[in-house]
Amino acid sequence: MSTAWLADVAERTVAAGLHRTPIARRSHASGINLASNDYLGLSRHPAVIAGAHAGIDTWGAGSTSSRLVVGTTQAHLDFEDDVARFLGTDAALLFSSGYLANVGAITALVGRGDLIVSDAGSHASLIDGCRLSRARVVVVDRGDHDAVRRVLAQRAERRALVVTDAVYSVDGRLAPVRELFAAAREHGAMLLVDEAHAIGVRGPGGRGVVADSGLAGADDLVVTAVCSKSLAAQGGVVAGSRLLRDHLIDHARTFIFDTGLNPAAVGAAHAALRVLVADPGLPLRLRRNAERLAGALNAPAPDSAVVSLIVGDPVDAVAAAAFCRDRGVLVGCFRPPSVPDGTSRLRLTVRADLDDATIDTVAAVVHAALDTARCSSEVAAR
Structure with a gap:
């Protein structure tokens, strides 16, 4: 052509x-x-840069293969343990980007014959995961948890998944996560919440909107997050139960067939997480700065x-x-x-x-x- x-x-x-x-x-x-x-302004933080150097010094420049061959280092596992603890979940799995984490999680959880209810404010990675899953997808208006209930109540599919961003990336507004979780649970569905723009920004110590909603570690709740924003590095995370982690290792194609995240990024993200845990006031300073700028521009008070x-x-x-x-x-x-x-x-x-x-x-x-x-x-x- x-x-x-x-x-x-x-x-x-x-x-x-x-x-x-x-x-x-x-x-x-x-x-x-x-x-x-x-x-959080951590991309040039001395501890974060030192973490990247340590990753290279210990493991080399690349992870050298997929995670299931020899691409998993102890550094990957240690970070997964600490980020799961931070998010209040039993386990976490590290992908090489947030995009791949979302696509991998959705396509491993639902497929042909299932239903996805997708918030209209969802990030492109969630949208692409929905499309690739081959499930039936119904898009509802942003934050409309009543619409989610109506769609779930009428479904004939065996399984259903609701997907949303915690913080809508375009305007920084919050999704009604607590209400969406209640709607999903009432109808036997799972909820997947992408915390990409919420980690380090919202919740106790920057633990996100899910934690702020009192839902950290809840059953039937999947959290995805990134290491490329507040954690100043690269990579994506899916967090939840240990059963979820095991399932993703066996069925998430973007984990199975992708080269593992490079050691420098793992080391930098882990160091940034330690900085955030040691200084839980960072998210408060961030939001205070956002409020000052919005006020100076006569813009609505920001949520993020x-x-x-x-x-x-x-x-x-x-x-x-x-x-x-x-x-x-x-x-x-x-x-x-x-x-x-x-x-x-x-x-x-x-x-x-x-x-x-x-x-x-x-x-x-x-x-x-x-x-x-x-x-x-x-x-x-x-």
Whole structure:
């Protein structure tokens, strides 16, 4: 098949303001970064870097194979034990990314002849896991636990799984995890909660929304999390019962057939977890900083580390993000398909290590960027 059609697609993508170009981040670059997911500011913490070095020094640069051959080190097992203890579960299993953890967990738990009820705010990794599972998938409005009940009550399938993010990644709002768990339990279903944007941010000591809801270690509850945000490294985790862990080892294809997470990432994530456990005030400082920034931008009080500012048109959103970048402030820019049409936005992710002066500087630059974007839209509309 000819690839000439790619040029047509590229032209339409550019015209719609949806073309994406990776921007290389320079080492030790000056400026203020509010586009990363390094919520606790631990990616350059000396203990975390030392943990990465120790992983390499002890085990080498790579894990060398899948976890089920020789890709599992004692470092993998030690981290799994500690992260399970932190999350209040009996066991945990480490994958090489959060994406693969979600896909692996869903496809190992349900399949053809089963039902998935998926929250409309679910991350792409949850959506892809649903699609690959071959189960029947029903999508409900974001946080609509009554809709979840109605779908589950009418099901004919043998098994059912409800999936949701704990913190919706686009705007940082919280899912009603307690209500979703009650709905699932009433109808004999499992609940899978992705805590990617909640670990280190919400809950006692940063243990997440599940712990904040009093559900840590509950039966019929599966927790997924990542090591690439608050834990400043890479990797994904599925936590729950020991029976769940054993089942995933036998049936999760993204665990069985993937090379194990590299030792440097394991060491860094484990070190970051120790820092968080030793300093449970980090999540409180993070949320205080997020509240200060949101207040300075006249935005709603945030539930998490995310401050989301809707611009509207994707071209204007890109221009606003570029305005900020040119003035030394990096911000996220979310456009369709990450968000619905007409809701392109700047997404600012706050860190625990920011001081008040830095937050005020960011607010001033973002205010100017949004004012510039509004003026451009008004001129274009005339």
